[in-house]
Amino acid sequence: MYRLRLWSVRHARGLERVYKWVEGAMVGLDPVFSRLGYARVERPVALVERSVKTLLFDCEMCGQCVLSSTGMSCPMNCPKQLRNGPCGGVRPGGYCEVKPWMRCVWCDAWEGAQRMRNGAWIHEVLPPVDRSLKGSSSWLRVAREKAAERGHSETKSRARRIVAKAFAGARRNEPASAPLAEEPQSAVNREAQR
Amino acid sequence: MSVDPKDFSPGLNEWAPPPEGYSSGSRLERVLRQGRFAVTAELNPPDSADPEDVFEAARPLAEVVDAINATDASGANCHMSSIGICSLLTRAGYGTIYQISCRDRNRIAIQGDVLGAAAMGVRNVLCLTGDGVGVGDQPGAKPVFDLDSISLLRALKTMRDEGAFLSGRKISRPPPLFLGAAENPCVTPVEWRPERLAKKIEAGAEYIQTNYIFDMPVFEAFMARVRDLGLDKKVFILAGVGPLASPRAARWMRSNVPGIHIPEHVIERMEKAEKPGEEGKRICIELIQQIREIQGVAGVHVMAYRREHQVSEIILESGVLAGRRPVARRSRVQGQGRPAGEPRMEG
Numbered sequence: 057m058y059r060l061r062l063w064s065v066r067h068a069r070g071l072e073r074v075y076k077w078v079e080g081a082m083v084g085l086d087p088v089f090s091r092l093g094y095a096r097v098e099r100p101v102a103l104v105e106r107s108v109k110t111l112l113f114d115c116e117m118c119g120q121c122v123l124s125s126t127g128m129s130c131p132m133n134c135p136k137q138l139r140n141g142p143c144g145g146v147r148p149g150g151y152c153e154v155k156p157w158m159r160c161v162w163c164d165a166w167e168g169a170q171r172m173r174n175g176a177w178i179h180e181v182l183p184p185v186d187r188s189l190k191g192s193s194s195w196l197r198v199a200r201e202k203a204a205e206r207g208h209s210e211t212k213s214r215a216r217r218i219v220a221k222a223f224a225g226a227r228r229n230e231p232a233s234a235p236l237a238e239e240p241q242s243a244v245n246r247e248a249q250r
Numbered sequence: 251m252s253v254d255p256k257d258f259s260p261g262l263n264e265w266a267p268p269p270e271g272y273s274s275g276s277r278l279e280r281v282l283r284q285g286r287f288a289v290t291a292e293l294n295p296p297d298s299a300d301p302e303d304v305f306e307a308a309r310p311l312a313e314v315v316d317a318i319n320a321t322d323a324s325g326a327n328c329h330m331s332s333i334g335i336c337s338l339l340t341r342a343g344y345g346t347i348y349q350i351s352c353r354d355r356n357r358i359a360i361q362g363d364v365l366g367a368a369a370m371g372v373r374n375v376l377c378l379t380g381d382g383v384g385v386g387d388q389p390g391a392k393p394v395f396d397l398d399s400i401s402l403l404r405a406l407k408t409m410r411d412e413g414a415f416l417s418g419r420k421i422s423r424p425p426p427l428f429l430g431a432a433e434n435p436c437v438t439p440v441e442w443r444p445e446r447l448a449k450k451i452e453a454g455a456e457y458i459q460t461n462y463i464f465d466m467p468v469f470e471a472f473m474a475r476v477r478d479l480g481l482d483k484k485v486f487i488l489a490g491v492g493p494l495a496s497p498r499a500a501r502w503m504r505s506n507v508p509g510i511h512i513p514e515h516v517i518e519r520m521e522k523a524e525k526p527g528e529e530g531k532r533i534c535i536e537l538i539q540q541i542r543e544i545q546g547v548a549g550v551h552v553m554a555y556r557r558e559h560q561v562s563e564i565i566l567e568s569g570v571l572a573g574r575r576p577v578a579r580r581s582r583v584q585g586q587g588r589p590a591g592e593p594r595m596e597g
Binding site for chain 1: 380
């Protein structure tokens with residue numbers, strides 16, 4: 057919802073705190089998820105994530121959430137889906153080039169970032185979206201990444217390794233944007249499975 | 251043997267590895283790294299399959315610039331492709347800038363095209379996001395935007411420096427590219443534009459060509475911030491300029507072309523003039539002369555949409571070349587005496 061989305065940017069600081077907490081909880085639940093199997097929890101968690109984030113951010117479920125680096129303004133709402141800042145076509149007053157009635161997602165992101173503790177993350181170069189992860193849970197991905205950092209599993213994918221290397225800063229701040237952990241089958245090409 | 255940075259003589263083999271400290275060894279890169287005030291200009295791509303139309307458009311520009319930009323369906327209007335134009339011109343000995351927009355092609359197409367362009371001798375690329383399809387001649391087209399200008403920069407930097415595609419697969423001979431990007435200093439959010447420039451540099455940009463500058467105070471403030479951040483030491487900034495045809499055209503551009511900011515006083519000045527076209531040219535020359543005085547500006551980029559005939563007058567009258575011979579095409583006679591079918595290959 058557009059108005060709620062703008063509210064979220066205005067309350068970026070508070071949401072950042074909530075987000076940190078959610079992330080901590082997901083990472084803490086890694087042993088539980090592992091025992092149940094990430095493949096099995098993917099669907100229910102994605103469902104909850106979709107409901108909450110659609111309401112607050114007009115989330116598109118890209119599966120690689122970077123809200124903490126974009127002032128709590130979801131970059132997937134940019135008609136060009138830019139992940140690294142506004143384009144050169146922003147209209148006077150900060151309105152979108154493609155949808156003139158809408159605030160530029162990146163002007164909002166900039167304002168949101170100013171309110172956040174980790175606002176400087178917005179300067180980090182983010183990798184392109186892995187479109188095969190659309191529809192999957194980004195929360196679970198973060199949990200897997202944090203667990204993988206502790207040495208649980210490592211990817212065999214060359215593509216993932218080069219992206220993680222080329223976008224090392226993004227990987228540090230937003231592990232789900234350049235993931236390295238093994239993905240359960242149910243988290244890949246979910247959109248096609250639906 | 252690598253390229254001698256100071257040797258701009260014709261027949262030079264720029265397929266040789268770039269000199270120490272250079273990414274590509276292209277003529278534009280050498281002009282900039284040697285601290286000369288560079289001049290580039292935009293070529294309006296033909297709606298034709300005739301190579302002669304490309305050469306006809308390029309010849310007058312090549313006399314006065316260091317490299318020619320071939321636009322990539324700018325304004326989402328379909329024309330001859332940038333890669334086609336750059337390939338033709340590069341192999342005929344012209345210095346080119348290959349513009350890549352993220353609007354029409356995904357990462358598979360772009361990475362492949364870049365290898366193809368590099369194999370044809372293209373060395374300078376300009377990474378752009380691209381205008382939305384809605385403003386163009388085929389608004390029903392599917393907008394791609396798989397990458398954005400900044401992730402594109404990093405992807406090409408990875409291809410060049412790591413010798414790998416985004417898939418991780420090795421590239422046996424990486425493309426020696428001089429990486430460029432655009433910036434729009436006079437458009438919202440102006441306070442954040444210098445930070446965005448920093449991000450582009452971080453992603454891999456080595457030179458910047460800006461959108462049209464008509465508002466000098468805003469551009470000066472932008473450059474002051476750029477200098478504060480030390481960015482002018484890390485990137486070559488070429489300021490974009492262009493002649494306006496008439497007050498009406500200026501107003502139309504302002505409201506219909508994305509990302510163009512023209513202050514009212516500029517348009518009023520043209521309205522008062524007897525010959526608006528001449529006044530537009532005059533304004534452009536004055537802007538170039540003012541821009542040249544700004545610390546941290548490394549050159550100008552002239553975009554003269556449908557006013558190509560004015561480009562050479564503008565550049566010569568502005569005096570920016572300061573007696574220097576530009577290097578987009580070294581000399582008229584350079585091609586003579588060369589066997590047919592063996593074009594010179596230079597970036």
